[in-house]
Amino acid sequence: MDDFRSSQTAEPRSKGRLAATIGDPMDSIRHAFATVRHRKWLATGVFAIILALVLAYGFTRTKLYTASAGMVVNSRELNVSEKDKEVLPGLSTAETAVATEVEIMRSSAVALGTVRALNLVANPVFAASISKLPGADREAAATGLVIGGTKILRPGESSVVSIAYTAPDPMLAKAVADQIGHQYLAVKEKSRRAAVEQVGRGLGTELDNLRVQLEAADTEVARYRAQHDLFDSQGATFTQQELSLYKQQQAAAQAALADAQAKLSTARGQTRKGDTGGVGAVLQSPVIQQLRNQRALLATTYADLQGRYQPDHPDLIRTKDQVEALDRAIGAETSRQLANLNANAQIARDQVANAAGIVARTTGTLASDNTASVQLSQLQRKADGLRATYQALLERKNLISSQALVADEDARIFSPAALPQRPTSPNKPLILMIGLVLATIVAGAAVWIAEAFDRKLSSSADIERKLGLPHIANIPEIASIARPGEEGISPIDFPVERPLSLYAEQLRAVRLALVRKGRSGMTSVGITSARPSEGKTTLAISLARTSAMAGSRTLLVDADLRRASVSRVMGLPPHAGMVQVLRRTATLDEALIHDPVSGMYVLPAGDTTENRQDLFAASNIGALLAEAEKRFDLVIFDAAPALAVTDARLLLRQVDEVLMALRWNDTPSQSAAATLKRMRALDIEPLGVIATRVDMRQLAVFGHGDVDRDHADYGAYYA
Template structure:
């Protein structure tokens, strides 16, 4: 709040400077805080108990809530449909935010909406009252929002385990929702993959259809070109190549047969020239020759036997010789026939070789022509093979995605379903009590602080000196705060007379002592004023005058508040000529004075205000009055009007020796007091100090931190 305390003025006394310098104790703030709490203790207690009861009533009467928690392992594997050389389902992601992504999926409206539909929460008693009159999809939307607000997804540390907690009045509902959130998460993941598969299937299907058309066109072109150029093949070779290979094999066989026939013929001829028919190897293979040779061998053996026994002209020998000759002739004839056969065979083989060579040459020419066409055929074939390979790869990818993407993801699973909660988690009574105590303390403290911050009243002597920059002279007690038994009927102005040794009278004597300046002689004039009416200045003026008179001083009490005439009213004085008439010069001072029998002081009442009262407090009039009083009185006390509102009071106060400013304790706002001082100082009026009136001494002892009279009870033996 604004600090309306006034800064020290050049007219301030050294004493006030010392007062300001003494403030700086670091513990002062703490002591002031404690004092404020003591001051406002009942307000603080009421606020504390009120907030405490409200919080406890609200917290402890709330519906019991049960929390169920399910735990699951999550992963962040995504369906790979773009990289053809990678697996469709890659390994788990190692990124730091991978699990965070899955946690956000668990918190997504899609998961919550699936749970609402699966458990039919829109008709559940825990949800239905809050959905109001919403219908259809609006009810589901509202229920989804309520569910999202109550779900808590927690991830302990950096693990891949998340906890799904849900709180509800029904423990069965809490368990069902916690488990269903996990199931819906898996369903959303599966649905996401199915959608990806369907999207990929549509894209790959379109691409496969295009490739199929291109592949069929390429295969047709290959077939047409092959048919056009007769480039049919079998087992990787064209028919021409296969024919050429066969013809070359036949040519080789013919050449081998020719070589064999020529070898046999050459051998047979050579043997025939050297040794006759018996040495021909080819002839020996003839069965006829073999039979003839066997017969000749027998005939030769018989001839040799006969030749050893008979003479050359023996008939048996001649017959045996003729038989040998016949056999040799037969063998020679057969040998000649065999040589002719070998010669014919060699010629046949030679003709076959020539024929095979011609066929091979012709086929080779045809193959050379086919090779030129095969180059173009190979290009067409490679194009068709490329389309075929791409088609087969995309078809295999589509099949792989369709199969793997729908396989259950075993590393994303609920490994710990929620247990049925048997004990309510809310309201937490110990926690509510602690919160209630803490909140009540905070609210009570804050309330006291706010009230104190907005309270502009001056309570202690330290407040007065700090805020106003004036010395605090005394605390004049509220009579009720120091009354003893039997004193209830005594008025404040009579109390110092009835109890001259009381604390009330002692404070008045302290004020009188402050007015008696060291080294001053003669009469002292004092003006007593206040910021507002009913501050207790008139009571103070009367009581101070009586105490001073009882102490032996010659005292004149002047009722200078001519508009209200408070002194005359409080003392019960009759209507009498007074200050107004004296200042006008119509009555002499001696004639206007009234003697106070109780104390011996003289009272100058206000008098009759009939007529114009302006300029009564002019310098000439007041000087004349003081001149008349100087020889008769030691102390003249003016009960002036409130200085903030009445200009006559300020005019009067400029002409007196000292000014006392009266503030009602714990009542006068400091900004009002500050405004009064501002107007006084504008006229070079510097009050001697401040007197606090109607001070509750018991309350001051309880919370008046920084007040000089806080411990007045310790001196009770000095007051009677």
């Protein structure tokens, strides 16, 4: 019989565990909503409390006003190191440029300037917070309050920032927002002035040093020039100018000598040929020209006389003598002119020689001056370099002192703060939203905590997942399914009086689970629970009656000897029962009680005061089952709770099937698991679990994962 029982229970157990591992992907979401519905009063209460607290805190806060001023900022700095660039360079393109300016606006220096400019220490809004502090600390505390109430916002990557200040007084908010912008500009200007002063001091010291070095260099140049007579005029030294002049004179003398020598050479050549009259220098003489004119006239007269007279004519002779006298005079004058040409040529030679000597002496002097000029050039270059450096630094100092102190036009307040007309805090829509979100979160957390600590089994999915057993049926609480006029019917009578009800249908489902194998012969079933008052006795009576009304010969045995409940629930009189049958002091027929309502038979517990030691021994139970098999198809044992009573586990080892009754939404999963652990230690594997006293209305609301959650849709099938 044990082998048969093991084969019958192995398959249901495996199927139960398989069902626990397979689920819809949306199962967790549906389960969450079902859990909230289950604990709707907890969720609603916590939600309402949290929302009320948030709204009470938020709506009663002091009204705050926010004023915003707009600024364009940049991070240009004084360029005091690169001499070839502007003092004020272009706008910086670095990503951190505007971020740097924003941090300056948030600085304590700007906040402190705002406190002092507006005398915020004496302002009533600030005085309320800092009045208890020592006088020396109030200004610092007010500075901290300004920093805490200020927000510097930068939209995107632009160079525009918004200075927002929040205060209970709208006028104060506007004044502080504007003043922060002005103090930022003041801090920037002060920083630049300090930089200018520092650079000015450094450049002034450097200029003084350069001035001393330049004066010394100029003095050394002048001394060296005077020592070596290297004075100049119009870019050249006096020696160079003299040499140029002397070379010009030498060239002129050489040209005059060449001319004189040419004339003299020509005149001598003509003279050697006997042509004195054709000498060019002679022809240029006025005396020669006069004499030649006179000779020409006499030659004409002589020619005329020669044609008229004989050679010895006196007039002819006299005229001839006159002509010869003029020729002699012309010759003498020609000789004198040749002598003059020779003298002029000699003079020209002397002049050339004198000029050459002067040029040679001057050239020697110039060579000596050139050697000294090299050293003079070095001294001059040194002095010029110092002068250029001095001039550049002087110009830069002037630029820094003037251009750097010009107003910073690219950092400016382009939009002064407007007087806020409406408070920005408390932001009631935002507070309401926060309250709703926070209340939802806390309510969800409360439900989650309650669910996490709640070990009750409230659905078929819970039972199969946590216990690894199939869930066979939900036995309803009568009040949850009773129609008008049915409230007074007891649970054990309900399947008799309402055989088509959901209650009776669930009992038939249990019976079907017991006989589904189509096994021939009698089936013995033990019904147990984890704790007392789980509804197992009511289940056993109702199941026995349902089976009997279905035509099965059914025997109900009250096997809970310590708390015999069948007789009490059914109102049976004292009678010999199971104890007496097992002790063989009474026969089974003598102990059986017939139930005229359903046709089943009941074997009550009997006199439980007798010694119950080893009453459930295998031989005793085996004999009882053997005798019952002759008369019954189904034997139901109402056993004691298996967790606490050893007799119950001993009995359950000897029956064909075991059913475990759990009170819906009441039995802790730990107790049920402990009961299973003890039964499985004895190789007792229940056929499945039956949930008792199930509130079907609540199951329909939050029974996610339960097979009967939609039972109301089949109301037409239940009468």
